[in-house]
Amino acid sequence: MSLWQQDVPLSLYLLLSALLFALGVVGFLIKRNLITMFMSIELMLNAVNLSFVTFAHQWHAVKGQIFVFFVMMVAAAEAAVGLAIIIAVFRARSTLAVDRIDLMKL
Amino acid sequence: MNGPSLFLPLIPLLPFVGFLLNGVLGRRLPKGVVSAIALGAPLASFLLVLRLGLLVWSGSLALPVIEPGAPVWLSVGTMHVDFGTVLDPLSLVMLLVVTGVGFLIHIYSVGYMAHEKGYWRYFAYLNLFLFFMTVLVQAGNALVMFVGWEGVGLASYLLIGFWFQKPSAAAAGMKAFVVNRVGDFGFLIGMFLLLATFGTLNFSEIATRLAANPELTGGVLTATALCLFVGATGKSAQLPLYIWLPDAMEGPTPVSALIHAATMVTAGVYMVARTHVLFDRSPFALAVVAIVGAATALFAATIGLVQTDIKRVLAYSTVSQLGYMFLGCGVAAYSAAIFHLMTHAFFKALLFLAAGSVIHGLGDEQDLRKMGGLRKKMPVTFWTMTAAVFAIAGFFPLAGFFSKDAILYEAFQHGSLGKALWFVGVVTALLTSFYMFRLWYLAFFGESRDPHAHPHESPWSMLGPLSILAVLSIAGGWIGMERFGAFLAPAVGTIVDPSVAPGGKQLDYILSALAVAVAALGWYIAHRFYHQRPDEPARLAVAVPGAYNLLVHKYYVDEIYSFLIVKPLLAFSRFVLEWVVDFAILGGAAWVLGGTAQLGGAILQRWQSGNLRSYAAWLALGAAVLLLFVLVPWTSVLAGFGIHLGMVAR
Numbered sequence: 199m200s201l202w203q204q205d206v207p208l209s210l211y212l213l214l215s216a217l218l219f220a221l222g223v224v225g226f227l228i229k230r231n232l233i234t235m236f237m238s239i240e241l242m243l244n245a246v247n248l249s250f251v252t253f254a255h256q257w258h259a260v261k262g263q264i265f266v267f268f269v270m271m272v273a274a275a276e277a278a279v280g281l282a283i284i285i286a287v288f289r290a291r292s293t294l295a296v297d298r299i300d301l302m303k304l
Numbered sequence: 305m306n307g308p309s310l311f312l313p314l315i316p317l318l319p320f321v322g323f324l325l326n327g328v329l330g331r332r333l334p335k336g337v338v339s340a341i342a343l344g345a346p347l348a349s350f351l352l353v354l355r356l357g358l359l360v361w362s363g364s365l366a367l368p369v370i371e372p373g374a375p376v377w378l379s380v381g382t383m384h385v386d387f388g389t390v391l392d393p394l395s396l397v398m399l400l401v402v403t404g405v406g407f408l409i410h411i412y413s414v415g416y417m418a419h420e421k422g423y424w425r426y427f428a429y430l431n432l433f434l435f436f437m438t439v440l441v442q443a444g445n446a447l448v449m450f451v452g453w454e455g456v457g458l459a460s461y462l463l464i465g466f467w468f469q470k471p472s473a474a475a476a477g478m479k480a481f482v483v484n485r486v487g488d489f490g491f492l493i494g495m496f497l498l499l500a501t502f503g504t505l506n507f508s509e510i511a512t513r514l515a516a517n518p519e520l521t522g523g524v525l526t527a528t529a530l531c532l533f534v535g536a537t538g539k540s541a542q543l544p545l546y547i548w549l550p551d552a553m554e555g556p557t558p559v560s561a562l563i564h565a566a567t568m569v570t571a572g573v574y575m576v577a578r579t580h581v582l583f584d585r586s587p588f589a590l591a592v593v594a595i596v597g598a599a600t601a602l603f604a605a606t607i608g609l610v611q612t613d614i615k616r617v618l619a620y621s622t623v624s625q626l627g628y629m630f631l632g633c634g635v636a637a638y639s640a641a642i643f644h645l646m647t648h649a650f651f652k653a654l655l656f657l658a659a660g661s662v663i664h665g666l667g668d669e670q671d672l673r674k675m676g677g678l679r680k681k682m683p684v685t686f687w688t689m690t691a692a693v694f695a696i697a698g699f700f701p702l703a704g705f706f707s708k709d710a711i712l713y714e715a716f717q718h719g720s721l722g723k724a725l726w727f728v729g730v731v732t733a734l735l736t737s738f739y740m741f742r743l744w745y746l747a748f749f750g751e752s753r754d755p756h757a758h759p760h761e762s763p764w765s766m767l768g769p770l771s772i773l774a775v776l777s778i779a780g781g782w783i784g785m786e787r788f789g790a791f792l793a794p795a796v797g798t799i800v801d802p803s804v805a806p807g808g809k810q811l812d813y814i815l816s817a818l819a820v821a822v823a824a825l826g827w828y829i830a831h832r833f834y835h836q837r838p839d840e841p842a843r844l845a846v847a848v849p850g851a852y853n854l855l856v857h858k859y860y861v862d863e864i865y866s867f868l869i870v871k872p873l874l875a876f877s878r879f880v881l882e883w884v885v886d887f888a889i890l891g892g893a894a895w896v897l898g899g900t901a902q903l904g905g906a907i908l909q910r911w912q913s914g915n916l917r918s919y920a921a922w923l924a925l926g927a928a929v930l931l932l933f934v935l936v937p938w939t940s941v942l943a944g945f946g947i948h949l950g951m952v953a954r
Contacts, residue, residue, distance in 0.1 A: 226920055235916075300914035 211252040218245035232284050232294040236277075243273050310369065312389050315352050315399065316438040318345045322431035330424025339414050342427035346410050346434055350403040356391065357400055367794065368392030370444060370508055377448070382503055388444035390507060394795035397642060398441045398574055401649045402567050406434050408769040409562040412657050415765030416558050416664060426466060426556070433459035437567055441574065446495050446505040449575065453491065453539065456568045457484050463563060464555040476554040483548040487538015491575075494531030497524060511581045521585045529582045529589035532575065533596075540572025542630060543600045546623045547862060553615040557660030560615060565622045565656050566649035573629040573645050577638040577796050584636060584797065591721060594634020598728040601627030603859070605735035609742075610845075610855045613670050614659045617743050621696070622652055624732060628711055631729060635722055637714035638796035639789040643781075644707035650780045651695040651704055654773035658689035661762040661770065662747055666754075672746040674754040681759040684767045686748050688774040693744045695777040697737040697823040700816070706781030708733065709816050710789075710799075716815060717800045726815075730822055737826025745834035 222242030226235050247266045254262025288294055322345030330338050359365035374388035410430060417426050436459055440452025457480075465477030495505060501524050502510050514520060536542070541549035552564045563569070576583060576593065583590050601624045608620035625648050632641030663670055665682055679686045695702035698709070712733075716726040752759075761767070789799050833840050845852040857863070911922065942948070 223924055227917060227924060230917075235920075296916040299916065 208252060208256055212249055215245045215249040215252065218242075218248065221245075230295050230297060232287065232296055232299070235296065236280055236284065240273060240277070243269055310356060310365075310371075310391070311352050312369075312371065312391060312442065315349045315403070316435050316442065318348045318352075319431040319434035319438070321345060323428050323435060326424050326431065327428035330428055333424065335423060338424045338427060342431060343407075343410050343414070345431055346403060346407040349434065349438065350407045353396075353399045353403045356396060360396065367396065368508075374444070383499060383505075385445055385447045385505060387448060388506070389442040390444040391442070392795040393792045394574075394577055394642065395441050397646060397792065399438065401646050402437050402441060403434070405566045405649050405653050405773075406437070406562055408772055409558050409566075409653065409657070412561075412660075412766050412769040413556075413558040415763045416660055417556060418763075420556075422466065426463075429459055429462045429466070430559075430562070433463070433563060433568070437571075440571055445507060446498060446579075449578070450488075450491060450495065453535075453571065453575075454488065456563070456571065457481065457488070457539070460484075460552070460563050460568055463559040464552045466555055466559070470554070473554040476548075476551040480548040480552050483545050484538045487535045487545055490531045490534025490538070492535075494528050494535060497528040497531060501525070501528065507578060510579075514581045514585065522588065525582055526586040526589050529579070529586050530592060532579055532582070533589065533593055536572030536576050536630075537596065538572070539575075540569050540626045540630070541623050542572070542596055542627065543603060544861075546600060546604065547865065549623055550616050550619040550858075553613070553619050557615065557656060557663060560619070561653045561656030561660065564619065566653040569622060569626060570629065570645045570649065573626065573633060573641055576630070576633045577642055580633075580636075580638050580796050583633070590634050590636060592634075593630050594715075594718075594721070594725055597627045597630025597632075597634050598725045598732075599627070600624070601631060601732040602728050602735070603627075605732045605739070607855055607858045608739045609735060610852065611739075612672050614662065614672050614675070614743060614747065615656070615670055617672070617739060618652070618655050618659060621655075621736065621739065624736060625652065625696070628708065628729065628732070631715060631725055632711040635711075635715050635718040635725065636797070637711065637799040639792035639799055640707065640710040640714050640785065642792060642796065643785060643788050644711055647695070647703035647707040647777075647780050650773055651692045651702075651777040654688060654692040654770060654777050655696065657766070657770055657773065658685050658692060661685040661766055662689075662759075664762050664766070665759045666757050669754070669757065672743060674757070675747040675752075676750045676754075677748070677752040678759055679748040682748075682761045684761060684770065688767075688770040689744065689748070691774040691777050693740045697740055697826065698733055698819055699823055700820055701778075701782070703777050703780035705816075705820070706785060709812075709819055710785040712819060713812055713815050714799055716811070730819065733819055734822045734826045737823040738830050741827045741830030742834050745830060749835055750838065 219242050222238045222240075222245060225238035225241065229235050229238065247269055250262045250266050250269070254260065254266075284294065287299060291299060293299070322341050325341050326333075326338055333341075356365065360367060369391040371389065374386040376384060376386045378385040410427075413426065413430065417423055420426060433456060436452045436455025438452075440449055440456060443449035443452055461477045461481045464480055465474050467473045468477075498505055498510065502513050504510065504513075538545045549564060549569065553560055555564070583593065604620045604623035604627060608617050608624065611617045611620060625644070629641045629644050629648070632638070632644060661682065662675065662678060662685060665678070665685070666675065669675065691702070695704040698705045708729075712726055712729050715722045715729055718725070833844075854860070911918075913919075
């Protein structure tokens with residue numbers, strides 16, 4: 199039983215996780231640059247990862263840890279595909295402003 | 305039942321089997337087999353009926369025969385309808401006429417239709433007709449009769465439109481069907497009234513019920529009788545529904561002979577005779593029948609005077625003679641009407657078949673003005689036609705004399721209205737004699753008016769039936785009204801007997817002599833106009849253009865009906881189709897559906913902005929709402945406001 203565990207309560211970890219997630223959401227909503235939005239998504243994913251780890255530690259369950267690895271793996275795959283799309287979009291339209299990328303509009 | 309087996313159900317069923325065989329397989333069968341089936345079925349039926357007749361004649365079969373325990377067809381509430389048949393003098397006479405004349409016309413058709421492509425189809429329809437007609441005649445109740453009634457209408461429609469590639473034939477078939485529907489409507493209402501009054505449609509039960517209640521007269525019985533009579537005017541081509549019969553001449557000539565002269569069109573007369581107990585209780589209905597009959601007889605005869613199509617002359621003549629029969633029914637002389645029905649079946653079938661022989665020999669020429677001089681070229685046709693012409697004109701001692709005389713005598717004995725009816729009948733007899741001899745002179749005498757015509761005598765398959773019918777037209781009346789009336793009396797009641805009536809035999813002889821004199825006068829006028837001085841008719845037509853045009857245009861009845869009924873009906877249906885159905889219902893439904901989809905799409909497409917950030921915002925909002933829903937303890941919150949959901953309230 200380590201010392202810092204007692205000093206830093208569970209709620210602080212969760213609070214940090216929520217803060218990071220909220221930052222990610224706000225960033226995703228208000229930013230116009232695709233890359234920034236993409237980074238916001240990564241931020242949200244990692245906020246979730248943090249709460250997974252926290253609970254895993256709290257309940258002494260290894261499942262949460264394993265889940266984090268899954269999320270990281272998916273995030274890595276997503277980053278590869280997402281960045282490829284972003285590059286393709288930039289080549290085609292010379293811009294990454296999402297307001298201009300609205301070809302799906304009816 | 306004791307006594308010999310009668311095979312009554314076989315009489316209609318045999319032609320039906322013929323219809324099924326020829327109708328289903330006829331296209332693949334060789335012509336000989338088709339003919340054998342088509343002739344075999346009616347022949348077998350005729351022999352069965354003939355056997356019945358001989359049994360009755362020899363006294364080993366007592367009429368009427370109503371076989372008990374017939375299979376039940378319908379049983380709804382208190383109404384029970386079975387397939388029971390009735391064999392009494394009336395239906396026996398009618399069956400003999402239908403199957404006998406029907407069989408002869410089948411033989412004739414083999415020759416007449418020999419070169420037709422739809423040979424098998426024609427005979428299938430013809431057998432179908434015989435099936436329905438015998439069902440109609442044998443029916444023991446009104447509903448089964450109605451089945452036969454509608455069935456012969458169907459067969460008539462199919463045969464009028466036999467050459468359906470010809471627009472006029474198809475239209476004539478439709479006209480016959482539609483006009484008959486008007487009459488059938490009356491028949492149906494009549495049946496409803498019968499059900500409401502007697503609770504049964506069975507003829508014998510109705511008769512029993514009426515006999516048990518002698519105080520029952522007029523009122524609903526008048527209404528019932530008149531409704532049934534409306535049905536009869538449709539089927540038997542009386543005023544005002546006669547208009548389909550002349551057009552029905554578009555069908556093959558043997559069909560005109562069988563259906564539109566000898567048998568089907570007399571079904572109305574038969575029906576009135578069959579339900580005579582109703583008419584007997586309603587003097588008013590009887591008077592209507594008599595007046596409509598007399599009016600039709602005179603009306604159609606005047607139109608017949610100027611027709612130039614040989615078949616149309618005969619068609620109007622048929623309408624006129626049917627009027628005679630109703631005149632007979634209307635003075636309650638049903639057996640006289642049936643007597644005329646029988647003799648008329650002989651000579652009118654013969655007239656049509658002989659006319660068919662003329663048409664056949666001239667290569668489908670029907671215009672009297674292009675005929676002439678056929679006496680030498682077609683001797684057998686000429687002599688048989690002569691027998692028929694003298695018979696219908698009413699010369700002693702041919703068949704038409706006896707029956708027409710009987711009707712006129714009965715009319716004369718029928719009070720003051722009867723005298724007027726008798727006078728109309730005599731005038732009609734004069735006109736009848738005139739237009740028949742006109743046809744006779746135009747077709748067979750003088751010189752040929754068409755240099756291209758090469759008339760030839762018809763084959764013996766056609767001349768054979770002509771000869772037999774000629775014998776019947778001559779001798780068919782020799783049985784005499786007294787014996788015929790006595791035979792029919794158990795079924796249709798007695799008539800005034802000349803030997804016991806006031807005035808007695810002398811009056812009968814005077815009236816007969818007068819009728820023959822009138823017929824001779826008609827012959828003389830026709831002889832003068834169309835034989836001695838052939839240019840006279842044309843000059844007369846110019847002299848009285850008004851009357852002539854009125855007759856040539858058949859009193860403009862078709863035009864009046866077209867203006868009064870057909871055109872408004874068409875306009876109304878077109879209005880309903882184009883504006884109500886097409887525009888309002890179909891168009892409206894399309895607009896509502898399309899409009900809803902468009903409106904909904906216009907609202908929903910706001911979400912599909914294509915803008916990534918707005919999608920993200922909706923996503924976040926959705927997640928927030930979901931969180932709110934899951935995290936807030938709504939049941940307790942609502943309970944705080946005094947609202948209890950189901951679970952909590954319990």
